Amino acid sequence: MSIQIATIGIIGSGVMGTGITQIALQSNHQVYLYDAKDGAAQMAAEKLQATLNKLVEKNKITAESAQQALANLVVAARLDELKNCDLVIEAIVENLSVKQELLKQLEALVPENTIIASNTSSLSITAIASQSQHPERIAGYHFFNPVPLMKVVEVIPGIRTQPEIVSRLVNLSYKMGHRPVVAKDTPGFIINHTGRAYGTESLKILNENVANIHEIDRILKQNLGFKMGPFELLDLTGLDVSHPVMESVYEQYYQEPRYRPNVLTKQMLTAKQLGRKTGQGFYRYEAGQKLDEQPAIRVEKLAEYPAVWIAADFEADRQALTDYLNTHQISIDTQDYPAADSLILVASYGEDTSSSIQRLNLDATRTVAIDLINGLNVHRTLMPSLITQEKLSQAAHSIFNLDGNSVSVIQESVGFVAQRVIAMVINLACDIAQQGVATVDDINAAVRLGLGYSHGPISWGDVLGPAKILLILERMTQITADPRYRPSPWLQRRVKLNQSLTFTA
Numbered sequence: 001m002s003i004q005i006a007t008i009g010i011i012g013s014g015v016m017g018t019g020i021t022q023i024a025l026q027s028n029h030q031v032y033l034y035d036a037k038d039g040a041a042q043m044a045a046e047k048l049q050a051t052l053n054k055l056v057e058k059n060k061i062t063a064e065s066a067q068q069a070l071a072n073l074v075v076a077a078r079l080d081e082l083k084n085c086d087l088v089i090e091a092i093v094e095n096l097s098v099k100q101e102l103l104k105q106l107e108a109l110v111p112e113n114t115i116i117a118s119n120t121s122s123l124s125i126t127a128i129a130s131q132s133q134h135p136e137r138i139a140g141y142h143f144f145n146p147v148p149l150m151k152v153v154e155v156i157p158g159i160r161t162q163p164e165i166v167s168r169l170v171n172l173s174y175k176m177g178h179r180p181v182v183a184k185d186t187p188g189f190i191i192n193h194t195g196r197a198y199g200t201e202s203l204k205i206l207n208e209n210v211a212n213i214h215e216i217d218r219i220l221k222q223n224l225g226f227k228m229g230p231f232e233l234l235d236l237t238g239l240d241v242s243h244p245v246m247e248s249v250y251e252q253y254y255q256e257p258r259y260r261p262n263v264l265t266k267q268m269l270t271a272k273q274l275g276r277k278t279g280q281g282f283y284r285y286e287a288g289q290k291l292d293e294q295p296a297i298r299v300e301k302l303a304e305y306p307a308v309w310i311a312a313d314f315e316a317d318r319q320a321l322t323d324y325l326n327t328h329q330i331s332i333d334t335q336d337y338p339a340a341d342s343l344i345l346v347a348s349y350g351e352d353t354s355s356s357i358q359r360l361n362l363d364a365t366r367t368v369a370i371d372l373i374n375g376l377n378v379h380r381t382l383m384p385s386l387i388t389q390e391k392l393s394q395a396a397h398s399i400f401n402l403d404g405n406s407v408s409v410i411q412e413s414v415g416f417v418a419q420r421v422i423a424m425v426i427n428l429a430c431d432i433a434q435q436g437v438a439t440v441d442d443i444n445a446a447v448r449l450g451l452g453y454s455h456g457p458i459s460w461g462d463v464l465g466p467a468k469i470l471l472i473l474e475r476m477t478q479i480t481a482d483p484r485y486r487p488s489p490w491l492q493r494r495v496k497l498n499q500s501l502t503f504t505a
């Protein structure tokens with residue numbers, strides 16, 4: 001078996017097949033591109049030529065390298081022209097029986113040592129390979145759109161795939177400038193699996209009327225640094241794509257509550273409010289522009305502020321609040337019990353304001369909770385109780401606008417917005433590590449590169465504090481009695497033993 005993969009066959013010249021062809025050509029491989037539809041592969045070749053020419057114009061590549069790449073491309077008119085390839089990647093329609101049928105035809109043409117890979121995003125590799133003569137040479141090779149820019153690829157052995165096939169695909173990925181991550185053949189692999197938490201928890205928050213889409217998107221972008229808010233992202237992907245994925249992952253994991261989809265998106269799908277592509281999703285769009293922007297509400301500086309009495313789950317939060325209030329010359333009530341006219345500020349985790357009030361025996365009419373999961377130097381979220389006096393909510397809002405940072409005021413929610421979403425992202429990633437779907441390094445890299453999060457989700461847990469994440473999940477589980485929030489054993493053990501979440505024995 002030749003160790004080097006020099007010649008690559010690509011079947012399906014749609015968006016993915018064309019992208020994979022581009023990176024294979026640009027890394028000096030010979031590519032045979034085939035599509036069942038007449039003229040489709042030729043059209044893709046012309047598109048590629050235009051793409052490479054543009055890269056030359058922008059001085060990203062030299063004219064010689066573009067020429068060399070195009071000289072290495074063969075547009076195949078028939079499938080049997082791919083018979084001498086070292087590797088054949090299929091990127092055809094996402095349909096199990098069509099893919100199985102193609103593999104049968106392919107196996108009749110290529111020698112036994114040809115590697116066969118599937119770019120499927122949602123089908124089981126074991127199932128795709130199950131009708132084949134040689135399932136041991138078949139693997140998943142899952143790229144992301146747009147392939148040249150999304151520098152990560154999941155390499156997925158089916159149950160019967162030989163380990164050597166995996167290492168050869170891993171080596172090829174590096175040559176093509178992509179970070180390979182090896183995933184067990186499980187629903188969603190790594191990236192589409194970890195990505196479930198962001199959307200589903202945000203939908204649940206919206207469904208509970210904790211805040212509107214503008215505030216939820218704002219909190220997650222400005223507090224936690226996500227590049228797109230969950231509702232902006234759902235609108236971009238389109239609910240015709242994302243709702244079925246939510247349902248399918250949920251069903252494939254036998255109705256695991258962590259992946260539970262939401263009735264909201266089902267309704268919108270039925271009403272064909274799909275997102276950007278229909279001009280209406282969570283937001284409205286005109287000529288590609290999002291309409292109805294709602295900037296954060298600011299409360300002007302007040303003539304007078306009440307003194308602030310602080311309760312905090314963590315000493316560092318108490319200190320951060322004390323420093324902030326001192327900087328802005330707001331007096332702090334340091335008595336053991338709050339004075340009758342003090343504003344009570346609670347830096348709490350994993351509970352709603354009512355639960356903090358009950359736990360700490362506070363006056364509900366004067367209490368406002370604040371989310372410090374990502375510190376104080378970012379957008380803040382405040383959560384008054386059902387019966388907090390409006391003037392005290394306004395005072396708290398104004399205090400946290402004093403340094404120019406923005407504030408969202410939300411309805412009571414067990415665990416604010418940012419805490420809930422990030423705890424779910426981290427917990428799911430810990431559980432993926434627990435199940436051995438991939439290594440911690442690969443989970444972190446896959447999510448940074450594939451979902452564009454600022455940190456890998458397991459490392460993110462270390463940055464925010466594993467004990468805080470566990471506390472959020474434990475309290476949420478206790479208060480809501482929803483098993484969706486139960487902490488992963490991976491997380492629990494590392495907190496109990498005071499170890500980093502990335503620790504592996």
Ligand code: NAI
Nearest residue numbers: 012013014015016035036037091092093094119120121145
């Ligand atoms: P596409 O619809 O753009 O292209 C599919 C191409 O395959 C078409 O040109 C079609 O003529 C051709 N084709 C269909 N059946 C064929 C057959 N039996 N033999 C040869 N050619 C055939 O699809 P796209 O988006 O490129 O997806 C391809 C695969 O990649 C699917 O398995 C999809 O799930 C997966 N994928 C798609 C991503 C995306 O964002 N579009 C991301 C990651 C994976």
